[in-house]
Amino acid sequence: MEYSIGEFSKLTNLGIHTLRYYEHENLITPKRNSNNRRYYSDKDLVWIEFIKRLKDTGMPIKQIQHYAKLRAEGDLSLNERMKMLTMHRESLNEQIKVLQKHLAKLDDKIDFYHHEIERIAKE
Amino acid sequence: MEYSIGEFSKLTNLGIHTLRYYEHENLITPKRNSNNRRYYSDKDLVWIEFIKRLKDTGMPIKQIQHYAKLRAEGDLSLNERMKMLTMHRESLNEQIKVLQKHLAKLDDKIDFYHHEIERIAKE
DNA sequence: TCTTGACATAGAGTTTACTCTACATTGTAT
DNA sequence: ATACAATGTAGAGTAAACTCTATGTCAAGA
Numbered sequence: 373m374e375y376s377i378g379e380f381s382k383l384t385n386l387g388i389h390t391l392r393y394y395e396h397e398n399l400i401t402p403k404r405n406s407n408n409r410r411y412y413s414d415k416d417l418v419w420i421e422f423i424k425r426l427k428d429t430g431m432p433i434k435q436i437q438h439y440a441k442l443r444a445e446g447d448l449s450l451n452e453r454m455k456m457l458t459m460h461r462e463s464l465n466e467q468i469k470v471l472q473k474h475l476a477k478l479d480d481k482i483d484f485y486h487h488e489i490e491r492i493a494k495e
Numbered sequence: 496m497e498y499s500i501g502e503f504s505k506l507t508n509l510g511i512h513t514l515r516y517y518e519h520e521n522l523i524t525p526k527r528n529s530n531n532r533r534y535y536s537d538k539d540l541v542w543i544e545f546i547k548r549l550k551d552t553g554m555p556i557k558q559i560q561h562y563a564k565l566r567a568e569g570d571l572s573l574n575e576r577m578k579m580l581t582m583h584r585e586s587l588n589e590q591i592k593v594l595q596k597h598l599a600k601l602d603d604k605i606d607f608y609h610h611e612i613e614r615i616a617k618e
Numbered sequence: 619t620c621t622t623g624a625c626a627t628a629g630a631g632t633t634t635a636c637t638c639t640a641c642a643t644t645g646t647a648t
Numbered sequence: 649a650t651a652c653a654a655t656g657t658a659g660a661g662t663a664a665a666c667t668c669t670a671t672g673t674c675a676a677g678a
Contacts, residue, residue: 389667397665407674409625413644420635422610425524433665447615461601468594475550475587481545482584485577485598494571501654512657520635523636530644532655556635 373414377402380412384420397433399423427465440488496537500525503535507543520556521561522546552587 380402384428386444394400395410400420402410426436443450503510503525517523518533523543525533549559562579565572 376624377626387667390665391548392627393511393666407625409674425597425600427665429594429601447611450608450612450615453583454605457601457605457608459606460541461598464594464598464601467600468591471552471587471594474548475584475591476553477548478580478584478587482577482580485573488570489573493571499654500656510637513635514658516636530655532644550635 374411375413375417377410377412380410380416380420386415386420386424394420394423398437399433400443401435426460429460430467431460496595498535500533500535503533503543504540505546506540509547510541516544517546521560522556524567549583552583553590554583 375383377391382389384391386394391400395402400412400423401417402416404414405411423436425441426439427433433455439453442453442456448486500511504514504595507514509517514523520524521536523539524544525539526533528534529583546559546563549562550556558579562576565576567578
């Protein structure tokens with residue numbers, strides 16, 4: 373299937389402006405029809421979902437840009453892409469660990485507040 | 496103990512400019528000496544560490560600002576602060592869950608790449 | 619034919635959270 | 649006494665990632 377930018381925007385939950393911005397940043401390069409209108413493929417859909425995943429896990433646009441460039445180079449860049457992904461996995465593991473520590477501390481604080489509130493209520 | 500802004504900056508790993516910015520945003524209100532110089536207390540240190548935790552777990556400055564205002568109101572606001580913290584705990588739990596899902600998908604992708612690379616190497 | 623509505627480009631504007639600059643004052647070491 | 653480092657304020661500048669505006673084109677329906 374192929375999609376106009378409007379349809380693709382709905383499919384991906386990304387604004388039309390955002391899609392054009394991503395194209396401007398060379399993250400994605402949709403084809404054009406005879407009237408210069410963009411059309412996106414299902415492959416583009418899979419790709420943009422992956423971009424969203426990278427973004428949602430804290431990878432900056434610049435780095436995704438680099439990844440996209442490698443991807444465009446094809447199989448030759450498989451090793452380098454692999455390296456990027458494994459490094460990113462490490463960072464993601466680290467993020468999760470940090471958040472879990474924060475969560476534990478927050479739990480402590482909430483417990484403390486519970487006691488405080490009870491103590492005050494008793495007066 | 497009390498600390499000048501320079502000392503406090505080192506203790507907290509926040510730049511001097513950032514500390515002044517936080518003060519401008521009413522997150523923290525250090526005392527002043529006779530020459531109008533700021534001085535920070537150990538209580539300020541505990542407080543700023545908590546601010547950092549909220550920030551590092553994605554709470555925007557505006558909300559921390561609100562929390563700081565409640566805190567300044569004293570015990571009367573305990574319940575509302577409590578509510579904010581429990582809501583934030585939920586968001587934190589959610590964030591962790593989402594990241595874990597992303598991690599699993601990323602692992603899959605990395606596995607797939609492994610196979611691809613091996614497949615190509617065999618040719 | 620006329621008018622929408624979706625799309626196009628170029629470039630300006632927004633938001634968040636800093637970060638830096640310019641310039642004035644003050645405390646400390648020589 | 650003087651230089652230098654730390655601090656003060658006000659306000660400008662930065663970076664990232666959008667988001668919006670102005671203006672123009674074009675195909676399809678009333």
